Amino acid sequence: MALSAYKTIQTWIAQQLEYETMHGSPAPLTDAQRKLLEKLQAVLPPVTPLLPEPELGDANWIGILLEYRAANQRVPSNVPGGDFTEQPGPVVYGVLKWHCQVRIDEHSEPFPGPDGGLYPDGTMPSFARKKDAKKYAAKCAVEWLGENGYMRRLNVNSVNPPPVPGKPPTPQPSPARKKQKIMPSPPENPQDSAPSPQPNEDPESLLPKGIASTFNKDEVSPVFEVERLCTRLGFPGFPRFKVTESKMLGFFNGFPDLGALSSKLPPGIGHVNDIYGKKAVREKIAEELLEPLKKLATQSGQADKQAEPQIPA
Structure with a gap:
């Protein structure tokens, strides 16, 4: 049964492609055919296998970032720190996955981005849950802040974001032609400004x-x-x-x-x-x-x- 169906579909696809080659326009489809093709495309595996979702660990990354922002929002800007942007990602086996990035005042590029959180091939991780995508964006921003002296580096049960080959994190934004905005400088004593979870502290309290x-x-x-x-x-x-x-x-x-x-x-x-x-x-x-x-x-x-x-x- 399956073999017969494959041959029928294969013959139909060949006819559609031949029509498009001859006429230089999309082959006609009935409404039923279009709906079935959309359903089939949604459940087929992706052409390029997706990498697994990055580990998030147990830390309340969103809470840590927002508490830091509330205490250190010292310089007003057009893009205030802690702005999250969600975007639809790929559809995998009929499930829509999500991307999320966050912008902070201390850096010109969002996270995950060129300075942290991308996969080794330079693509952005996607998540089945919006909430996990948001947590990962906050995690990347918090880790960058810790690595660059804005807050204490956290010792939590988590896996670092995947590195971008050939491009280490850069603490300063790239020079731009337009007038540069004043950026907050790292605190003199990072130990005093950074929230950090205590061993027995409830992450929700962050x-x-x-x-x-x-x-x-x-x-x-x-x-x-x-x-x-x-x-x-x-x-x-x-x-x-x-x-x-x-x-x-x-x-x-x-x-x-x-x-x-x-x-x-x-x-x-x-x-x-x-x-x-x-x-x-x-x-x-x-x-x-x-x-x-x-x-x-x-x-x-x-x-x-x-x-x-x-x-x-």
């Missing part, structure tokens, strides 16, 4: 209370993120969360006071109703504000970049 989400101590609270974005946009102290009781016991309504910043956002954004618990109201409001504020911050950063005076080469 994420400070003001940063951790109410619902998941290993995730960053959207409240912390929107407050940081408002500060970056020039509105420190916002948003102010306005919470009122709902008609149902234990449930609350809420909305954000954004001051003059509200004129730059869609009307009524962040207004929520009948949310159980006051803390949950604040997180729900912040979740709705997060994406619009990120877009504003990106636009603001691009405008600042274009306004910078250029130094002739």
Whole structure:
């Protein structure tokens, strides 16, 4: 049965390729054929076998990085430290894998990147879980900070990121033609500035209370993120969360006071109703504000970049 099916499919493929060679355009497909081809492509093994996911160890890498950022965010920039970017990766056996990179003020390139965290062939690792991809990005950044004197090197149960052959980590960003931004210098005594896990310390406790989400101590609270974005946009102290009781016991309504910043956002954004618990109201409001504020911050950063005076080469 299988052999007969293979021959039938092989003959059909040969006919499709012959059509495309003769006509110089894609061979016609029915909707059923297109759907079946998409399903088949999704479950076939990749042409180039993927390398295994890097080890993450037991450390709470995201918490360590965010605690360091909270204590050492000394120089404002268009790309503040701790900005994570997730991107879809390859589809392997029908499962979508994920890439994630993080930018920090101390380095011009994201992690994983040219100075740490790539596979030996220069490709970026991908993960079946977004959360693991984010942990790995934070791990690469923390290890680079430790190697370059910004924080204490951590002695934790983990495997170092795979090196990039022929290119050792460079502590300073490459010279650029445009005006260089002031970068924070390593602390005089790295031992005093770096958080490090103690032998019997719960890794979850490495994420400070003001940063951790109410619902998941290993995730960053959207409240912390929107407050940081408002500060970056020039509105420190916002948003102010306005919470009122709902008609149902234990449930609350809420909305954000954004001051003059509200004129730059869609009307009524962040207004929520009948949310159980006051803390949950604040997180729900912040979740709705997060994406619009990120877009504003990106636009603001691009405008600042274009306004910078250029130094002739």
